[in-house]
Amino acid sequence: MQFCETQTYNNLARSFAGESQAGMRYQLIAREATAQGYIALADEIKTIAKNETVHARRFFEELTKRGGESIHNIDINAGYPFHTGDLVEALRLAAEDEKVEHERNYPAFAATAKEEGFADISGLFTMIATVEKHHEQVFRYLHEAMESGNLYKNESPILYICKECGHKQTLKEAWDVCPLCKSSQGFVALHIPYAKENV
Numbered sequence: 210m211q212f213c214e215t216q217t218y219n220n221l222a223r224s225f226a227g228e229s230q231a232g233m234r235y236q237l238i239a240r241e242a243t244a245q246g247y248i249a250l251a252d253e254i255k256t257i258a259k260n261e262t263v264h265a266r267r268f269f270e271e272l273t274k275r276g277g278e279s280i281h282n283i284d285i286n287a288g289y290p291f292h293t294g295d296l297v298e299a300l301r302l303a304a305e306d307e308k309v310e311h312e313r314n315y316p317a318f319a320a321t322a323k324e325e326g327f328a329d330i331s332g333l334f335t336m337i338a339t340v341e342k343h344h345e346q347v348f349r350y351l352h353e354a355m356e357s358g359n360l361y362k363n364e365s366p367i368l369y370i371c372k373e374c375g376h377k378q379t380l381k382e383a384w385d386v387c388p389l390c391k392s393s394q395g396f397v398a399l400h401i402p403y404a405k406e407n408v
């Protein structure tokens with residue numbers, strides 16, 4: 210069977226499109242976070258956006274490596290999210306999108322790739338699914354922290370660090386204005402507990 214006749218060929222094309230779009234959607238969320246002064250939050254989202262574009266690159270490489278010069282066009286029949294809404298809701302929807310990727314799409318694509326004899330592509334889908342699970346946890350934490358107003362609050366004192374000047378202080382709530390450099394709270398580094406658990 211020609212590679213272009215396999216389901217894996219189509220799944221790689223779908224995944225390339227999905228990851229490319231996720232990367233762009235997250236850049237838009239980061240842009241909105243920046244506009245609202247949440248600079249450290251925007252940095253976290255930009256990191257995830259970058260991860261998605263690298264996932265897209267890997268799918269593109271696997272597709273073109275095997276498809277060779279015979280690929281000129283691939284018709285993709287798939288649904289992709291086009292959410293609108295405010296920043297807090299955007300974070301929740303991003304978590305939901307990540308959940309679909311790591312719970313449904315990529316495990317199914319990994320199984321198909323294995324059945325079709327592409328163990329390495331199956332492994333790639335599985336590795337990326339693991340990253341998407343982590344992304345879901347980060348977005349879910351960020352959503353809950355923003356919704357409850359606790360992005361810069363903690364029940365017990367924790368170390369807050371200004372990303373601009375490096376000022377550090379152990380507090381229950383981060384400063385509104387950095388006592389050293391006068392930067393706003395949005396420049397204070399975030400505490401993402403789920404991210405640390407998964408390292």
Ligand SMILES: [Fe+2]
Pocket residue numbers: 228231260261264337341
């Ligand atoms: Fe991804």
Ligand SMILES: [Fe+2]
Pocket residue numbers: 231257261307340341344
């Ligand atoms: Fe992701």
